[in-house]
Amino acid sequence: MKTLKQAFPEMYESGRLLFDEPLAPYSSFQIGGPADALAKPKSQRELIDLLLWALNSNTPWFILGKGTNLLISDKGMRGLIIGMENYHKLTRDENFISAFAGVTLKELCDFAQEQGLAGLEFACGIPGSVGGAVFMNAGAYGGEIKDVLYCSKCLKPEIDSLTSSNPIIHFRKEQHEFRYRNSALQSLGLIHLSSVFELKYDEPEAILMRMQDLHDQRNDKQPMDMPSAGSTFKRPEGYFAGKLVDDCGLRGYRIGDAAVSDKHCGFIVNHGNATAAEVLELIRYVQNTVKERYGVMLETEIRIVGEM
Ligand SMILES: Cc1cc2nc3c(=O)[nH]c(=O)nc-3n(C[C@H](O)[C@H](O)[C@H](O)COP(=O)(O)OP(=O)(O)OC[C@H]3O[C@@H](n4cnc5c(N)ncnc54)[C@H](O)[C@@H]3O)c2cc1C
Structure with a gap:
């Protein structure tokens, strides 16, 4: 079997296949050790070929978006990490916008506006x-x-499906089975390729004003100027995670450079050189304190990935 480098020489030469690549710059937490290999496909063909290579060689693989919901281990991630940033296309047809997986939400929202x-x-x-x-x-x-x-449109990461004459799975809205921070893509293990969004006509100025208003609200309440992975915990039924953490007196509580945000207690932030181990220790400390005080077990919303 060919090595990754032998199998994808063009990707390697163009800098889209990297080895021992530190992952901290690919995570909004700015935390994370190296990936054995990080590949950035720019076409469906390259993505399918990378997945086939991983499946045929029994190499673990992982799909990386913008890394804004991840805590990546200090030891990094083994196997093949597939970064979707170059899988990027935005088009409009009447009131529908189609966006590839690697488009950022900001780009999509600005385009729609x-x-x-x-x-x-x-x-x-x-x-x-x-x-x-x-x-x-x-x-x-x-x-x-x-x-x-x-x-x-999605892919099923199985050899039979990827080598079939039509590997693309078309998913209607209801098939996504959307729930709170969850979709059927998670339970079915599917890879997202692109989506079409159905929108309503409005004046660009009116849309811009609503976006600016929400932007200001977010900046007022959330530590957008600090590295984090957004809300650390899911919203427990009947409570707000941030309020529970605050009521336990944990605002600003710090382990190393990992801290409960002073601005919003639902966020853990990185003060500069936090490690994943420090963030994990802080998560456990917060969970235990809230459980003891209020009997509520906070579940993490951020996904903890990599070699522990
Ligand atoms: C400051 C801040 C504020 C935030 N505010 C919000 C908020 O208001 N609401 C909210 O919902 N979230 C929020 N988040 C969390 C985060 O932005 C979202 O969860 C976002 O949808 C994650 O997208 P991502 O591309 O960064 O995914 P990643 O973090 O890269 O990955 C998250 C998961 O998605 C999987 N994944 C990524 N791309 C694909 C793909 N193409 N196919 C299959 N699986 C894929 C990954 O494997 C991983 O399991 C915030 C984060 C930060 C840092």
């Missing part, structure tokens, strides 16, 4: 990719991806 298409304003401050947002059913300010999604 310029085109006079409303509905995505809620997402303009969520710092992830379209792939990550559909996978997670990202949401904010009363809106969720499920409200605007029309359909998606």
